[in-house]
Amino acid sequence: MIPAISWQIVAVTDEMRYFCSKGFEVVTPNNESINIKGSLAAILADTPAGHQVMGMKEEVGFAFRKCSHCLATVEEIKTKTWEEDFTLRDTATHEEHCKELTEKL
Numbered sequence: 511m512i513p514a515i516s517w518q519i520v521a522v523t524d525e526m527r528y529f530c531s532k533g534f535e536v537v538t539p540n541n542e543s544i545n546i547k548g549s550l551a552a553i554l555a556d557t558p559a560g561h562q563v564m565g566m567k568e569e570v571g572f573a574f575r576k577c578s579h580c581l582a583t584v585e586e587i588k589t590k591t592w593e594e595d596f597t598l599r600d601t602a603t604h605e606e607h608c609k610e611l612t613e614k615l
């Protein structure tokens with residue numbers, strides 16, 4: 511490894527290890543303190559596959575609701591952070607959307 515960048519990589523991996531094992535505290539809008547832990551993954555994919563991995567629709571360019579899980583619009587993605595702020599897709603919503611698509615065929 512090149513010495514000039516090796517210390518930077520060590521610093522990042524140390525921080526990622528800490529984030530994975532201990533996490534950090536976040537206060538929600540309801541004043542609830544939660545601990546968030548995480549890890550990092552890299553995925554190589556074309557756009558449709560990358561969107562699918564992230565839970566987005568495969569082709570989101572013209573979609574009104576970009577995410578198939580939280581049904582977020584572009585404006586909501588820019589302004590909202592918490593899951594509670596979105597209308598999550600459930601079985602009834604999914605079946606309603608399938609019915610609408612079937613009726614249009």
Ligand SMILES: [Zn+2]
Pocket residue numbers: 565577578579580581582
């Ligand atoms: Zn979403």
